Structure formats: structure tokens, C-alpha cells
Amino acid sequence: MASLLEAFERAAAASPLVRFVDVALRGLGQVMFQDNPLTGLFFLLAIIWGAVSTGQPFVAICGVLALVVSTGTALVVGVDRTAWRAGLYGFNGVLTGLALATFLTPGPMLVVFVVLGAAMSVIATLATQRWLAGHGIPGLTFPFVATSWLFLLASHGFAGVSGAGLPAGAVTAPAVMVATDPLHVVDFVSGVALSISQVFLKDSLVAALLFLAGLAVSSIPAALLAVAGALIAVIVAHLAGAESELVTGGLLGFSPVLTAVALGCVFARPAPRNLSYAAFATIVTVIAQVALNAALAPVALPALTMPFVLITWLFLMAWPAEKH
């Protein structure tokens, strides 16, 4: 594997086109913090499988289009080359493309939105970096969330696109929820797996396994923490009485998965004390996901990965610097 990656790196050094493909793949890998083109390749396969197997190939096409546009826009704007090569200007773009294609109906205007959104995600990434520079925290997927919210909200006022896939706008009112069904083993496994694939807005078991494999080829701790984050999310959400469909569909787990990986092994060594801290943050991320779903209901917006961003920012800022 290592020699394969070396050969690819040599080819990338020789050809701008191969370099672009290398950077785009790394951009995919960076969605889960991996600066690794092989991880990106696995993620690409997972996205294609998840889209094609559910009869929505255009979602994968929009994702790839957005990945190419955002990676290219960063070149045109003239960002720092080291960061660009690590794929740091691609992951917000590909997620924006996937989100717009998932929630809006296909058509020429969707393609325009994907291209504009991908380019805008680069501007948002640069602005977020500069905004957070003094606070010593990373931008995470905030540029993706901000850009996607902007374009999804705009769909309400343009006849050219329709947000048919958006959550129904509804007044949030205190309601006594019915108790959740008992959680069968198959639901449990489904909830854990889909929590991982929903990081890329996909609900597919096969895709989940491909995502895990992609993580594992780059970092075993990251793969283990992704599973741990998904386990915590499903257990906490079920015990607290969340809606069964949300739990088993992985819709309360994708943010906790990202929090577990980020705080467990990306921004801190996986030492016992750090892992307890990450576990607490992961539990709070489940609560934040349910909270943001409720908060955004009146504007008919999905929370996307904002719960992960918010809670990871809070815990990173609270963390005494010497423990990083």
C-alpha cells in the first residue's frame, strides 16, 4: 500500500492533472480529517454506491462537480499551497454539493447552485480561518454548513429550484412524545452503520463499510473512534427516547461520529483522560443534534453537521492548551 501511494505521489509531482486528482481525493478524505488520497478513493466509491443504489446518481455527480469546482476555485483565488495540497479546500465543497443535491430537486438551476455553492465554500473557508485565527480553533465543516444553509434557504424564494427534500417547516411546540419502540439488534446495527454513512448524507450499509475501510487504511484509531461515536449516539438517543426512525436511520449519529474522531484522535492524542473528555463531548453532541433539529424546524432547514461544529468548538476552546 505504501509503495502504491509513493508511486502515485511521484506521478502527481510530474503531472498537474494527477496532482489535481490527488488533491481532490485528499479533499474527500479530509471530511473525516484524513490527508490521504486512498481514503478519498474509498469515500468516493462509497458516495457513488450510496447514490446509485438509491437511484440518485445525480447526487454523486453534483458531489464530484462541487469537489472539482471548490478545489479549482482555491487555485484561482490563490490560497496557501501546502494547505491546498492537503485537500483543505475541497471537503467543504464536496459536502455542499452533496447537501444541495440531496435536499433540492434536480434541474439546470441545481447545477448552477452547486457550482456557485462550491465556489462560495472556498470564500467561506478563507473567511472562517481568518475569523478564528485569534481563537486557535479550526473551521471544521462550518463553511459547508453556512454555505448550504444560505443556498437551501434561497430555494424558498426562487422558482428555479425547489426544496422538496427539506424538512417540513413547522412550529416547534412542547409535545409529549410517544415512547420509542424497543431497539432490536438489526435496528441497532443499522443505526450505528448509517450514523457513519450519514456523515456524507448517505443511508447505505455498504457505503458505511466503504467509509470505515477508507478510514482504516489511513488511521485505525479514527476508524475505531467513528464506530465508538456511532455506538454512543445510538445508545444515548435511544435511552433518552428519541424517535426510532431518526435513531435507526443514523440521523442523530453523524455529528457525534465526527466529534468522537475529532476530539478522540485528531486534535488530541487518544489518551484515557482525552478519551473521557471526547466521550462527554460526543454525548452532548447527540443532545445538540436534537436541539438544533428543533431550533431549525421553523425555517425548514436540516441541522447538517452544525452540532458537531458547535460542540467541538466549545470543547476545544475549553480545553486547557497543555492537554492538546
Add this chain to the structure above:
Amino acid sequence: MASLLEAFERAAAASPLVRFVDVALRGLGQVMFQDNPLTGLFFLLAIIWGAVSTGQPFVAICGVLALVVSTGTALVVGVDRTAWRAGLYGFNGVLTGLALATFLTPGPMLVVFVVLGAAMSVIATLATQRWLAGHGIPGLTFPFVATSWLFLLASHGFAGVSGAGLPAGAVTAPAVMVATDPLHVVDFVSGVALSISQVFLKDSLVAALLFLAGLAVSSIPAALLAVAGALIAVIVAHLAGAESELVTGGLLGFSPVLTAVALGCVFARPAPRNLSYAAFATIVTVIAQVALNAALAPVALPALTMPFVLITWLFLMAWPAEKH
């Protein structure tokens, strides 16, 4: 009184348990900016009276539980000892416990929420401090507000807790309000007193007097400014035609009370120019309370002390540094 406090301080220096009690009481006092265990004791009695006299003893229990958990969490996380001893990691915790118990229905899940929320309030306090470090302003009760909003919103999606006490979610629409009733003396006194007790989410005259007594043993200017803030709030809200029940229930006055104390004698000397500035800020806080009530209606959230936090932040940042 002074010798009593000295004896208590000696006992605290000798015993970690007494120290913990001392710090917890100071945490209570810090809700109104007083680093004084006797003030905290008065506030504790007020909370217990307010809860028991209205048949809701569990509210007081949840408040004390949250106070202990947040004060303890700060020890475990390892915060600065001087700030910890002054009770600065307790006041957001106790308010979070009181708020969750006030708006959610009792049960095992509420206890879990109170414990998690109290611990989270410490993380939020540390993160807020670091976020605001470069701007030279204090976190105030923002960690309490942010943590409580998170858990209150989450109650919409968990069957284990129910937000029966939350404001009804409703679309805010421009409406012609009916004129308010004339304000009788008894209503006026009630509005002023309850504006003070509502700082701790209590509507009790006796509790209001205990809160005032607790303030007075530590700082006469603080007690006077609390009354002045409440007077301004009731008069302004009534003249502008706010709903009578909100005015006489103190529900538009608790944020102005905090603004008046904070800007009148905590973050500035009570000189004439500063007091005029604080008076203007107090009036604007009344308007901000009504504004945030409207803004949060669609998500069925109470504004809590966010109007105080927002307006005090604005005025502290606007204040030329030499006038502090």
C-alpha cells in the same frame, strides 16, 4: 458579621469539605456578582422558600444538585484555583439547574439533564472566557443561557423529558395589542419585587426580600441598583404598553435588574456619568427582553437572561476604556 465570615474562612482553609461549601455558596452569590458566602446563604434560603412555597421543592433540589456538580466539574477539569474559589464556576451551573427544573417535567431524565447540563455549563464557561479574552468583556450568564437553550430545545425530541413549562411555540405576527390595565400600587410593588426574584426564576415576595437582604449584606450599592433596575423596568414596560401579567410577574424586569447592577457598580464606579449610562442600558434591556421574547417564540424558548448579556456586552464594549 465580619468575624463570623473570618471564622468560616479559617474553617474552609482547614477542611476541603467546608471549602467546597464555601465555594458553592460564593457561586450562588456570583449570580448577582457577589463573592460572598453569606450572600450565597441568603440566596439559597430564597431559592428554597420560592420553590417550597409554590409546591415545587424539586426545583430547589435540582438547583443545589447543579451547583454541586458544576463546582465539582470545575475541580476535575482543573480550572484556575483563584477563580474557582470566588465561585465563578458555580453561578452558571445553579441557574442551569433551576431553569431546566422550572421548564421541564420532573423525572429521572430531568435529573440526568441537570447533571449533564451543570457539567456542560463549566465547559461553556471556559469556552466563553477564551472566546471573549481578546475583547476584554466578561462571559456574564451567557454559558447558562447557551447550555439551558441547548437542553430545553432537546426536550422537543426526547420522550424522556417534556417541556410542559415552555412557552407555547407560535408564529410571531404583528398584532395590535390591547391597552394595558392601569397599574395599581399593589401591582407596582409586585412587579418590582418579582423582577428581583425572577433573576433566580422565582416569583415570590419573600424570596425577593431574601435576595435583597443577601445583596445588602455584601454591597449596599448593589442592592439599591437592583431596586432601581426593577423600578425602571416596571415603569418603562408599563408606559410602553407591555402585557400587564408580564410586568407584574417580574418577567420583563429580571434582565434589567442585572444590567443595572452590572453597569452601575460592578464593572464601573457608581459615578453620575456612569449611572446615566447604566440607566440608558437598563431601559434598552427592557426593550431587548420584549424583543427576544418575540424572536424566540417560534422555537418555544424563554429568553432567560440573554437580554442582560447582550445589552451589557454592547455597552461594555462601547464604553471608552478610561471610564471603567
Add this chain to the structure above:
Amino acid sequence: MASLLEAFERAAAASPLVRFVDVALRGLGQVMFQDNPLTGLFFLLAIIWGAVSTGQPFVAICGVLALVVSTGTALVVGVDRTAWRAGLYGFNGVLTGLALATFLTPGPMLVVFVVLGAAMSVIATLATQRWLAGHGIPGLTFPFVATSWLFLLASHGFAGVSGAGLPAGAVTAPAVMVATDPLHVVDFVSGVALSISQVFLKDSLVAALLFLAGLAVSSIPAALLAVAGALIAVIVAHLAGAESELVTGGLLGFSPVLTAVALGCVFARPAPRNLSYAAFATIVTVIAQVALNAALAPVALPALTMPFVLITWLFLMAWPAEKH
């Protein structure tokens, strides 16, 4: 013209009253970034014409009152004299006065709101400056937007004022919009012109011409960019299928006009690369206007110039410093 301005400047240097008038007029000009009393005079005439010709003279009166109060408040608070003389403490005030008078019904309480709001806009300006100091970006019209939102929201809870002019509060739901009508030449011209006059919340062709004349006497590039921004807004909004009335009424164009001027010639030289960048930002501002309209519908608030503020902040922060 130059000698006229010089004579006026000599008179201002000799008389505090003339100086105050000079500063107030510059405050008007600063709404579109012009530190020029003659520009302010044209803008004043446009506001008066726009208000009187539609039978709402009190809107112009409230605007002038707010301009005087905010310019005077800045003197009392004691701001930096150079900034004060350039009118930088007046433009948020006059916009706040115009917005409150446009959306709230006339009466004594409106006058109180205008005075308080104008004074508050100065506090908000100072706080915004200090908040953004470390980020190297200007406050733009954010103090106006924040102050106006506060007072407009408060109208929901006070019987003394009524937000009869506010947008109807409504749950935003994904809806399939009907296709827009074809855009006739007269609609097109109307959309472009009113996009400029709506910067001051006016829908009047004559006012639009006066605003353009005021811009042109100070800066030809600014006038050209204002027209270009309006053209982009009308074309983009129409192609994307926005509601015809919003397009021809200029209601999707006033923020893009400000973005085009700000990024095209105020915060950067009008070089080709910068102009492309400004054009992209202007397109995104149209999308942001539609997005914020949807996001604010549940709280029945107008977006005002927040789309311009948000997108201009993003693009200024993303811009590598050497290109400014």
C-alpha cells in the same frame, strides 16, 4: 463645485452649528460610503421626495430626527473626532430612523423609539468597531440592522407601537413557486432604479435619480458600480425565478448595490480582478437576500441590509490582504 465645498468647510470651521449640519450631511453620504456633504444634501432631498411623494412625510421627519440624535449622541459619548467629522456616527442612525418609521405605525411612541434607537445605534457602532477591531473588517451597516431588529421585534410586545408594516409572520415551508412573468423593459428599468432607492427604504424613481446624482458628484465609479450592482441583482433574481414584485420593486437589489460599491471601489481599487471578485460577491448577495427573507419570516422581520453586511464581511475576510 469644489470652491462651494471649500466655502462650506470654512463656514463649518467657524460655526459649531454649521459643523453639525456638515457632519449630519456627511452621515447621510456615508450610507453609500461618501464623506461628502453635497452627496448628503442630494440624499436628503431624495429621502424627502420619496417620503412626501408617497404621502408619508413623517418617515423623512423620523429619518432627520434620528440623524440629529445619533450625531449628537456621539458627541456626548465622546467618540473620536476625526471619525465623527466624517459622518461615521450618523449613517446607522438615519437608517434606523427610516426603518422604524417605515415599518411601525406613527404616534408618540414611534418618536420615542426613533430617539432611543438613534442613540442606541451609536452604542452599537462603538461596540461593533471594538468587536471587529482584531478582524480587520469594518462594521458597515450592522449597527443599523441590529438596532432596528431589536426595536422592530419589541413592537410585538408593546401596545404603544404596532408593526403594521412588518412582513406577515409565517412558517417557511418548501413550496413550488410559480414561474415569474416575463420581464418587460419598464419592469427592468423600475427594478434597477428602485434597487438603488431602496438602500434608503424608498421606492421612487425620482429619488433613485437623486441618489445616483448624489453619488456621482462624489465618485463616478461609485455611481457606475451602484447601477452595475442593481443590474446584476435584477438579472440574477429574474433568471432564478424570484417573485416578480420583489424584483421590480427593487427589494432584492438594495443589498447587492451596496456590495458592488463596497467591494468594487470602496475597500479595493476597481481593478479587473477585484471587479470580478465584487461581481461574484454581488451575485451571492442576491441569493443571501432571498435566503435571509426566508430565514426571518417566522419572526416577521425584514432582512434590511444584513445580506450586504454578511457577504461583504465574508469576502473582505477571505481576501488576501495584499489585494486590497
